Amino acid sequence: MSIYGDYIKSVIRTVPDWPQEGVNFRDITPLLQNSSAFRKLIDSFVHRYQELDLDAIAAIDARGFIIGAPLAYELGCSFVPVRKKGKLPFKTISETYSLEYGHSSVELHSDAFQKGDRILVMDDLIATGGTMLAAAKLIQRSGGQVVETATIVDLPELGGSRRIREEGHNVFAVCSFLESE
């Protein structure tokens, strides 16, 4: 958790039963609308990653892009999009995974990384961990080294962050929510 974790958490809204009954959707739009909170969020990531000599931020479609792009700009490293199926125009590699609600695939351009590149994988939220793990697999398949996986929100009771750690990756979350919160 970052030093701003409690504050960032306080500006994330919970929308019950969206997009389907039983899901507590953690909505980051109030955080993005709050310029001071958004700056503190990006600063938390800059502070953690500025000395880690990253080559690229691999950010996951779609909300991962919102945090990955300013971080890459600030750190002076590459920005690489990991996109939902069918969105990337060049030669791609792909991974399919299950979600808290449904299935999906993510894709990466096959020339996105050089062998050994040091990569941070970013998304807005970890639930079951399927999306983040699929992205990490794509990066490893393309020769990149996953330095860490980073997110704004972890939902630890859904087991995703534990699963990602069990696969040998570091996980950094700015804040976390229990189902009861």
Ligand SMILES: O=P(O)(O)OC[C@H]1O[C@H](OP(=O)(O)OP(=O)(O)O)[C@H](O)[C@@H]1O
């Ligand atoms: O840990 P997981 O169970 O894989 O779930 C986390 C993913 O779910 C959400 O994206 P979503 O698939 O809703 O897509 P979107 O960003 O395009 O809205 C979220 O932004 C993560 O990418």
Ligand SMILES: Nc1ncnc2[nH]cnc12
């Ligand atoms: N509970 C949740 N809130 C926001 N995004 C999600 N993606 C998967 N589960 C989610």
